[in-house]
Amino acid sequence: MALALLVAGCGGGDGGAPAPAPTPTPSPSPTFSYSQANSFAQDHRWTGYDAFYAPPDPSGTNAGATLTSSTTAVTSWSRDRYGLTMPRSDFFAADTVFARDVGATESSSKSNIIDFRMNVNGVPTTASLVSPELWITRYFAVAQASDSQREIFTIAGDVTYSADLARFSTRTYQALLYFGDTFLYRDRLKPLVVDLVSRKVSGTVALIGNPDIDVTVTGTVDSGNTVTGTFTSADRSVTGQLRGRFYGPGGKDLGLVAAVTRNGITTRSVLSGTIPD
Numbered sequence: 001m002a003l004a005l006l007v008a009g010c011g012g013g014d015g016g017a018p019a020p021a022p023t024p025t026p027s028p029s030p031t032f033s034y035s036q037a038n039s040f041a042q043d044h045r046w047t048g049y050d051a052f053y054a055p056p057d058p059s060g061t062n063a064g065a066t067l068t069s070s071t072t073a074v075t076s077w078s079r080d081r082y083g084l085t086m087p088r089s090d091f092f093a094a095d096t097v098f099a100r101d102v103g104a105t106e107s108s109s110k111s112n113i114i115d116f117r118m119n120v121n122g123v124p125t126t127a128s129l130v131s132p133e134l135w136i137t138r139y140f141a142v143a144q145a146s147d148s149q150r151e152i153f154t155i156a157g158d159v160t161y162s163a164d165l166a167r168f169s170t171r172t173y174q175a176l177l178y179f180g181d182t183f184l185y186r187d188r189l190k191p192l193v194v195d196l197v198s199r200k201v202s203g204t205v206a207l208i209g210n211p212d213i214d215v216t217v218t219g220t221v222d223s224g225n226t227v228t229g230t231f232t233s234a235d236r237s238v239t240g241q242l243r244g245r246f247y248g249p250g251g252k253d254l255g256l257v258a259a260v261t262r263n264g265i266t267t268r269s270v271l272s273g274t275i276p277d
Helices: 002-010 182-188
Strands: 049-054 066-070 084-086 096-098 112-120 123-131 140-146 151-157 170-177 190-195 200-207 213-221 226-233 238-247 253-262 265-274
Touching: 049 238, 049 253, 049 265, 066 238, 066 253, 151 253, 151 265, 170 182, 170 253, 190 213, 200 226, 213 238, 226 253, 238 265
Parallel strands: 170 200
Antiparallel strands: 049 066, 049 151, 084 096, 112 123, 123 140, 140 151, 170 190, 170 265, 190 200, 200 213, 213 226, 226 238, 238 253, 253 265
């Protein structure tokens, strides 16, 4: 009798098995939205820029050329007004508007180029906004302005979200150094590796020039995903500096503004890299 009472006391209230714990609902994967820079038919939200700036230099060598960056948002530009506002920075005394003006021209025969009238530190200057119609990249554009006093050369575009880039440990780009229609030189593309674990950049890329020459690139990626680096040719006749960032989904494009020193003269260029589809 005692044994029977003990067994009965150990049963559940209704004699059934305990209900299984509910399966947790997985968190939805984050989604990221990007716009390609080669369309003037829409507004763009660009979250920073990198620039080459050459101050006045009587020698003509651009010895004082520097590279700089900003994470300040670039004001949207749209099809209606073809405007691009660069925020105040080291070389802009105030917000500078790349705005379409009377006499401005538009061309789409090669790269999509729109010419502007603008003021840089109060000096009237002609400027151009170049979007990548025939570039290997799609998610950044170049704004440039120059006169007898200065040269400004700026990359801006749809910067890759940090959480999007963090999904990858390595990004391998097909890259080259050239400002222009890079698609025409696609046979010169070489791999450039970005290790997002060690935060190192390495590779050898072609510098398209007169003559073309290969340069070895080394660089780092900081905590904000800004890329900085240097490059040197094997005979050390060409050296340079790089600064830029990742653009588009998953860091599909790499856009670095470059200061290229050759024969004692420093000029600007772009290191463009893309991950093929």
